[in-house]
Structures are given as C-alpha cells and as structure tokens.
Amino acid sequence: MSTDIVQLGELISKSIATIVKTCEDNKITIPSLTDIDAPASEELSKFPAAVDAVNIITAAAAQLVTTISPRQHSLMTLANAHFRTAALRVAIACNITEILREAGSQGLHINDISAKANVDPMKLGRLLRILTLFHVYQEVTPDVFANTRISLGLDTGKSVAELQADPTRKHADTAGNVAMIEIRLDDGAKAANVFLEHMQDPKSAFSYDPALSPCSRAFGIEKTLWEIYRMPEYTSNSTRLNVAMYSLSKHNFLKPLFSVLDWSKLPQDTLVVDVGGGLGSISLALARAFPHLKLVVQDDAAVLADAPKLWSKEFPEAIENKRVEFQPHDFFEPQPIKNANVFLLKHILHDWADAYAVKILKQLRAASTPETKLVIGDLIILPSCHDPNADGDEAIPGAAIKEAPAPLLPNFGAANESPYSLDLNMFGLLNALERTLDHIKRLMKEGGWRIVSISRQNPPSIFWEGILAVPADD
Known part of the structure; x- marks a missing residue:
C-alpha cells in the first residue's frame, strides 16, 4: 500500500510532466525563477490542464514538506512568517524592485541599494536575504542582489526618482x-x-x-x-x-461575474446598478464588453468624485453617450432606483457582518421588480474536509466544486489559501467575513433573495465567485 509521501510524490511527478508537455505543445518557456523575460507560470493560466497541475503541485509540495519535516520546524515556520511579511513590506516601501530593475540583471551591492533607498545597509541586507530564501530576490554574489520573476510582481513601473519625489502617489x-x-x-x-x-x-x-x-x-x-x-x-x-x-477589472477575476449571467442576451438599454461600486471599475469592464447596457454606479459622494476622471481616461465614449451615471447613495438607505434590471454587489457583502449585509439585501429587495436579477461577486469558503452536504448543492446549477485528489486536502490546501487569507483580512479591516455556501444561502433567504445559479472557480479561487439570485417569493 502506498504511503502518503509516495502518493504525493507521484502527484507532483505527474503534474510536472503535464506542465512540461503544455509548454512544449504551445511553444512557451518552461517556468523559471530567474528568466524574468519569460513569465511562463502566468502564461500557463491559459491552459486548464496546466492550471490543475499547478494547483496539485502547490498543494502536494506543501503537504509533503509538512509531512516529512519535524513538527517543531513546521510550527516555527508558521511562527516566523511575520518576519517574511515585514521584510516584503520594507522592500515595497523602499522601492527595492525598481532600484534593482534600473541596476540591470547583474544586480547591485547592498551598499548601493541602501544608499538609493536611504536606509541602513546591514539592516536592509538581512531583510532581503530572508526574501531570497523564498525566491523573491536572488543573491547573485555575496551581498549583491537582483530581481527574480517573482519580485517583478512588485514593480510599479515607475522610476525610482518619481517614486521618491512623491511617495503618497506611489x-x-x-x-x-x-x-x-x-x-x-x-x-x-x-x-x-x-x-x-x-x-x-x-x-x-x-x-x-x-x-x-x-x-x-x-x-x-x-x-x-x-x-x-x-x-x-x-x-x-x-x-x-x-x-x-x-x-481587479484588468484581470481574469471577472470571469465568474461575466459567466453567471448571460449579459449578451439582456435587452437593449438593460439598466445595471452597481451598488457600492467605488470608481465603477467593474461597470467599466461591463460597459466595454456589452455596449447595450446602461449603468449607474452608486457609492459615497467622496468616493465617486474621482470616477468621471477615470472613465474619461479609460472609456470616454460611455460618458459621451450617457451610458453611465454616477449617483451618491448609502446602500443602508432605501434604494432610489426602482426599475433596475440588474443589481450588482461586487465585494460588498464580505465587507459587512450578517446584520449589516441583510440590511443591504433587504433594501435592494424592496426596490426590485419580479424580473430583477441580483449578481453578487464574493468568495465561497470551503471546509478543509469533504463536505457531505455539498452533494445537495447540485440543485443550484454551478454550485458543485471539484475536490483535490487524495491524499490532498479536498479544498486543495495550500494551493487554495487565498480565500481564507482574504476572510481574515476582512475580519481584521472591517470586522466582517467571507462565507460558506450554506451561510450565503441563509443570508440571502433572510434578505429576501433566492440563489438560482453560481459560477465557481475550481480552487484556488482568487478574489470572487459569481452568484445569481432573484427575488424570493413573499
């Protein structure tokens, strides 16, 4: 009988073979940490088989390390995690990636890096070195550091001089x-x-x-x-x-919201109300993709003040053709628009604990017509074990989720950390939370809505999944 570590090793080997074949078949470079001109791991996200392989490798490698490591090592690794995040915060604040980008691929000595960042070289060097253990930077020769493919994800694209001239506009x-x-x-x-x-x-x-x-x-x-x-x-x-x-509007995170409702088949001049929409970034993406929609972006007046500037720069024809309107509104107060075809709540409910979220939902329900649709973009938290109740969720189209192969955790473990971290981020910043599907169903019922379909991302989810609801029968 195979032990867990053998099974984990086999999963990793098989998944590596899938990635290599995907790269060869599509003539893309096999992933490398130092080949900063060919970010192949990002390119792999275009291929479902490769995405599955990446998720399995990530989960299996983490589980394998924990399985074979002394438990004190595993516990201390968790206990020491704050040092890595502190080092990363310093690196971003001191513009280290931009300094190294301007220095070139040969890297830069810590004394020169520190002089440009105006910090102590001995302190900064120790922070950068711990980041090299996780391949955020590389130490090409002793005390000489350079970027990797990972650290380039911290590049604002601005010059060091520009960043230092006005840090508030970083x-x-x-x-x-x-x-x-x-x-x-x-x-x-x-x-x-x-x-x-x-x-x-x-x-x-x-x-x-x-x-x-x-x-x-x-x-x-x-x-x-x-x-x-x-x-x-x-x-x-x-x-x-x-x-x-x-x-978020620039990434593939929009797919669940775009697929949970067939926006292309909605009638001409369908009215979409983006409730708590901020600058209207998601509405902007909808306006680009579906020119027959009319949109109202609602938020606090102070937030909306910068929205016309953004739209005038990114999509001026929407303003010129009066396809978008910006309306100050507090979503805890009665909804002023009574003829909306679609209400959109993107990353709103997770900002609020249940009592507040239900109040938002009830205000929208009171303003809805029998034909009004509610589109929600939020995460759906999975338990880390098999959920026997999930089988009943197949009554909601799209609710079923693919579990990871044994002996991995069914929710893909470390490969699917993002939603759980975001949940704790909501706790920390707002005293709020992400929710399981059962929790969401209870919340929607109390708010006067009924879920009719879900557009899920097979783990790892990143920022949201799409939920479509209609007014519940009174």
Whole structure:
C-alpha cells in the first residue's frame, strides 16, 4: 500500500510532466525563477490542464514538506512568517524592485541599494536575504542582489526618482497589483497583530460593529475603516485601496461575474446598478464588453468624485453617450432606483457582518421588480474536509466544486489559501467575513433573495465567485 509521501510524490511527478508537455505543445518557456523575460507560470493560466497541475503541485509540495519535516520546524515556520511579511513590506516601501530593475540583471551591492533607498545597509541586507530564501530576490554574489520573476510582481513601473519625489502617489496610475499586496502588508498586518486583544476585550469580543474592528484598535481610532480612510492623514491609504480595486477589472477575476449571467442576451438599454461600486471599475469592464447596457454606479459622494476622471481616461465614449451615471447613495438607505434590471454587489457583502449585509439585501429587495436579477461577486469558503452536504448543492446549477485528489486536502490546501487569507483580512479591516455556501444561502433567504445559479472557480479561487439570485417569493 502506498504511503502518503509516495502518493504525493507521484502527484507532483505527474503534474510536472503535464506542465512540461503544455509548454512544449504551445511553444512557451518552461517556468523559471530567474528568466524574468519569460513569465511562463502566468502564461500557463491559459491552459486548464496546466492550471490543475499547478494547483496539485502547490498543494502536494506543501503537504509533503509538512509531512516529512519535524513538527517543531513546521510550527516555527508558521511562527516566523511575520518576519517574511515585514521584510516584503520594507522592500515595497523602499522601492527595492525598481532600484534593482534600473541596476540591470547583474544586480547591485547592498551598499548601493541602501544608499538609493536611504536606509541602513546591514539592516536592509538581512531583510532581503530572508526574501531570497523564498525566491523573491536572488543573491547573485555575496551581498549583491537582483530581481527574480517573482519580485517583478512588485514593480510599479515607475522610476525610482518619481517614486521618491512623491511617495503618497506611489500607486497612482499603476496597474494596482502592488497596491493590493501592500494593503495586506500594511493595514492588514497591523490589524492581524491585535486579533487576540480584539477577541479578549469584552467590548469587542462578541461584537461585529465595524467601528470595533481589529483595524480600528490598531489605529487607535474607534471608527470604521471607511471613516478612517476619509481622514486627511489617511488619504494615501484610501487612494491605494481605490487603485487596488481598479486592478481587479484588468484581470481574469471577472470571469465568474461575466459567466453567471448571460449579459449578451439582456435587452437593449438593460439598466445595471452597481451598488457600492467605488470608481465603477467593474461597470467599466461591463460597459466595454456589452455596449447595450446602461449603468449607474452608486457609492459615497467622496468616493465617486474621482470616477468621471477615470472613465474619461479609460472609456470616454460611455460618458459621451450617457451610458453611465454616477449617483451618491448609502446602500443602508432605501434604494432610489426602482426599475433596475440588474443589481450588482461586487465585494460588498464580505465587507459587512450578517446584520449589516441583510440590511443591504433587504433594501435592494424592496426596490426590485419580479424580473430583477441580483449578481453578487464574493468568495465561497470551503471546509478543509469533504463536505457531505455539498452533494445537495447540485440543485443550484454551478454550485458543485471539484475536490483535490487524495491524499490532498479536498479544498486543495495550500494551493487554495487565498480565500481564507482574504476572510481574515476582512475580519481584521472591517470586522466582517467571507462565507460558506450554506451561510450565503441563509443570508440571502433572510434578505429576501433566492440563489438560482453560481459560477465557481475550481480552487484556488482568487478574489470572487459569481452568484445569481432573484427575488424570493413573499
């Protein structure tokens, strides 16, 4: 009988063969950490068989390491994780990737890196070296560091001079990937550091008040994250969040939202209301893809102030043709639009604990017609074991999920960490959460809606999955 480590090794070997064959068949370079001009791992995401292979390798390798390592090593690796994230935060803040990009592939000595970053070389060198253990950078010769394919994911694309001239605009006019990472390393990490205190304080321990989140404790300000971000001293935090959210519209994360409803078959001038839509980044993607839609983006007036500028730059014809409108609205108040064909809630419900989320849903239900559709973009959390109740979810089209092969955890383990980390990020920043499918169904029922279909991403999910609902019978 095969032991777990043999099975894990066989899964890894078979999956590697799949990746090599995919690369050969499609004439793309086999993944390499140092070949920064050929990011093959990103290219592999175009091929379903390769995606499955990558997920299996990631899960199996992590499980294999944990299986054969002394348990104290595994526990200390977890306990020391904050040093890696702290080092990564320093690297981003000090523009290390951009400094190394300008230095060229031969790399740069730590003394020269530190001089450009205006930090102590001995301290910075130790932080960069721990990142080399995880291949974020490479040490080409002693104390000489260079970028890898991984570290180039931290490149804003700006010059070092531009970044240093105005650090508050580091993420402005960028793709947003780095902003998304820095939010986790900055405000997210600060919030995580006080989880224990939040859970032991009688005032916050059993409260889901967003003004009592771990983040508000970390900032020392008893306000919601949104209220904190509106304070002048946190303008750059707010800008960073807007840039990060906009980056989502540039990636394949949209697929579940685009596939859960056949947008192309909706009638001419179908009215889509993007509730809490921020700058309207997802509406912008919808407007580009489906020119027959009319869109209303709703959010706080201060948030919407920058939306016309974004749309005028990215898709001016939508404004010229009056296909988009920007409407200040608090989604806890009665919905002013009573004739919407589609309400869109993208990354909204996960920002709020149940009592608040139900209030949002009820306001939309009160404003809906019998034909109104509700499209939700949120994650669906899986248990880490087989869920026998999941078999019953096949009554909802698209709800079934593919489990990982044994002996991997059914939810793909380490390969599927992202939704669980995002769940804790929501806890830390907003005292909110991601939800399991059963939890979501209960929430929707209480809010007056019924799920009719789901568009899921087989693990690892990244940022959301699509949920389509209709008004429940009164």
